[in-house]
Amino acid sequence: MARAVLSGNEAVAVGVKLARVQVVAAYPITPQTTIVEKIAEYVDRGELKARFMAVESEHSAMAACIGAAAGGARVFTATSSQGLLYMSEMVFWAAGARLPIVMAVANRAVAPPWSIWCDHNDALSQRDAGWIQLWAESAQEAMDMVIQAYRVAEDERVLLPVMVNLDGFLLSHAYEPVDVPEQSLVGRFLPEKTPAPYWIDPSEPRSYGTIAAPDTYMEFRYKLQVSMGNAARAIEEADEEWGKLTGRRYGGLVERYRCDDAEIGVILAGSWAGDAKEAADLLRRKGLRVGVIRLRATRPFPADELAEAVEGMDAVAVVDRAFSPGLPSGVLAAEVKAALYDRARRPFVKGFVAGLGGRDVTPLDFATIVELTLRSFKEGRGATEWYGLRGWRPW
């Protein structure tokens, strides 16, 4: 084990190297670019025995990944924002074709207005593509998550692509000390890639992506749904085993921070969980029992784990760094409410849309969000609020 000071993007690249990825196809876009730049250096120096394909677009990048994965290789790409949107058709294809591709998305706002800063709307626009969606909080977790992602994706019960999300700039370009494991340790956790049950083999020709008439299409889609359920177990198992090998466990699908006796919770995904945790510490010193529930996975959506985590809480704030125009609440707020609706006992849920386009949200902001949640709880107002909106007068 060596300790290095790495940016989030460099940590992802190290994870890719340790995972012994064989094919990388990518197109540059801020704030992802330094991931594949670093990988290109590894390939150039012979530290990673991979084929690096500099393609002409993100659509081509994912198409190349699909071809290479169907050929049995372990593949990687990375993108952000407009790049992910441009790639979208192939993103859906990768999932339906059940190819265990891993892609890092350095989350960035979608234009217009043009913005390069952090926002989760890019990844959430691909929510229904059939990809497993994971969210890192730190550079360390981003590296660990890439390695875990291959294990989950290639699990025969799963066979789905995985998107590893890391906040643009806040995580992608921030430097932190990172423990880099030995290659041999990673090898014990993630064996060499073996071809998936279905792959291109010239000696046994098959047609891929053929038409499925109305008598079989639903069954293929149901298989994807079942595999997403299996992925939940695989993610938990990967977290547990990685924890045994490295001492780092993150909580599986959800991380619970000071939730055991909490009366109020903050639910979110991404790097700003660190700010929410600081706010929880701050408010606890003032006597308010606050906990943080960090969603490490949003697909599969951890409905049961979430319900368990909020047990005993009076109210929770769901803080979204994205929104679905026209949906009254934020995206995650709607999903959290849906997950809790069937439960006999459920907390009051207050949604917040905050931090869009990289607007800073500090620990003090989270303390305010908790206070606003408490006030809404007492007044029975659950409507989602846009936090920190400047100079808006409704009428």
Added chain:
Amino acid sequence: MANELPITAIAVPTKGAAGRTGLWRIERPVIDQSKCVKCLLCWLYCPEGAIVRREDGGVEIDYEYCKGCGICANECPAKAVTMVEEEGVG
């Protein structure tokens, strides 16, 4: 049903999956073996894989699956392939 299907839509190529498509034919290509120069252009161009290569380097036609499109007759540089109307047509 769902249990019997593969994980994603994959088809294994099968000879004659659409039945004996030779029955669709209106005209049949007939090779004059004395003119054939064994260039294999007909084999290369046939969209149905209905041109069969022989041990001696020459070709013959699999009339079970040849749909009679006439591409082989059009491409043949030696004019060794003639399209002949099928019996019972017209």
